[in-house]
Amino acid sequence: MQLTDTDILEAIRQGNERVFEVVFRKYYQALCNYAFGLLKDMDDAEEIVQGMFLKVWDQRQDLEITVSLKSYLYRAVHNTCLNRIKHLKIQDTYRQHVGDFMENNHVSATDELYKAELEARIAEAIEKLPEQCRLIFRMSRFEELKYQEIANELQLSVKTVENQIGKALKILRQELAEYLPSILWLGLLLFHH
Known part of the structure; x- marks a missing residue:
């Protein structure tokens, strides 16, 4: 049964x-491509789209959409991209005054530390998955295989692969709970099928 935008919004509001x-x-993916067209930077584009989805989820109970869901999502990404462009222009001016070297090194050192800690925690969480679940998750997320390709290779049904990915995501959400909401959708954000 095809859900209407109203049904979808009501379901999201209810969590x-x-x-x-x-x-x-x-x-x-389409929103990332759209943001990339505005920003010319795929990392920034993905960050904005992920942030927008997290914001929608965090504020789901107060969600009021008067246009179509698709229009709402595109408009939210568009506005955030424009704000990012303005922010980057201000940042560039600031950098000229303060000096590139100090600021860039400070930011990258902090980012690298956080990233390394996060990657270690993710690796630990993946290792705790049951064996078949872990294998399927890795094939999907790290080898970028589609569900059908995994099913063929492991001689399983696509439904089993989908169920195992769902199970993996549920376990990872629990294991990485302290990092919420920043990586609430980590499993989804790595690769998309």
Whole structure:
């Protein structure tokens, strides 16, 4: 049964993660491409789209959308991109006054530390997954295989692969709970099928 925008919004307001995940998968890549067209930087584009989805989820109970869901998502990304462009222009002016060297080194050192800690925690969490679950998750996220390709290789049904990925994401969310909300959708954000 095809859900209307009204049904989808109501489900998200009520905290339905499955419906939210469907919306995320449906629009994520197209929104990233749209943001990339404005920013010319895919990392920034992905960060903005991820941030927008997290904001929608965090504020789901107060969500009021008067246009179509698709229009709402594109408008939110568009406005955030424009704000980022303005912010970057201000930042560039500031850098000229303060000096590139100090600021860039400070930011990158902090980022690298956080990233290294996060990667270590993610690796530990993945190791705790049951064996088949871990294998399927790695094939999907790190080898970038599609569900059908994994199913063929392991001689499983696509439904089993989907269920194992769902199980992996659920376990990872629990294991990485202290990092919420910044990596709430980590499993989804790594690669998209």
